[in-house]
């Protein structure tokens with residue numbers, strides 16, 4: 210399957226559908242709507258996607274970057290029909306490349322519990338000194 214990696218801003222509903230189908234919202238779907246999720250994408254300055262040759266949305270990545278030193282990846286998800294084909298890894302690397310010179314930009318992300326093995330497998334470094342303020346229920 211030929212996959213295209215691009216920078217784009219899909220419609221809110223298309224974003225929401227992909228993220229729900231990916232399983233990312235397994236425990237929080239009830240509190241999230243296409244509008245809330247869409248606004249999170251609107252407020253992110255680097256959004257990338259993976260699409261099939263016939264235009265189907267297969268993967269999404271949402272990041273905030275200064276295009277100079279740091280890139281914070283907030284969302285990465287792949288459609289269930291397209292998992293385990295290298296798309297998640299390729300989309301993360303594509304996002305890194307779009308954030309500037311990859312040799313100068315540090316990528317940070319907070320992993321969901323299910324994705325820890327994925328990030329370890331593709332070679333990301335586990336940091337011991339990340340902190341958060343998280344009052345979200």
Ligand SMILES: CC(C)(COP(=O)(O)OP(=O)(O)OC[C@H]1O[C@@H](n2cnc3c(N)ncnc32)[C@H](O)[C@@H]1OP(=O)(O)O)[C@@H](O)C(=O)NCCC(=O)NCCS
Pocket residue numbers: 231232233284285286287288291292293294295296297298299319320321323324325326327328330331
């Ligand atoms: C996590 C996710 C993005 C991975 O995407 P993917 O396209 O299926 O992953 P890839 O095919 O690029 O995997 C790359 C490698 O990691 C491995 N891998 C994939 N998921 C893995 C996991 N959960 N644990 C360990 N290894 C994993 C693959 O086997 C592959 O190995 P290989 O290069 O030796 O063949 C995808 O499973 C997903 O959308 N999950 C639900 C949403 C989610 O949790 N997102 C992360 C939020 S932080």
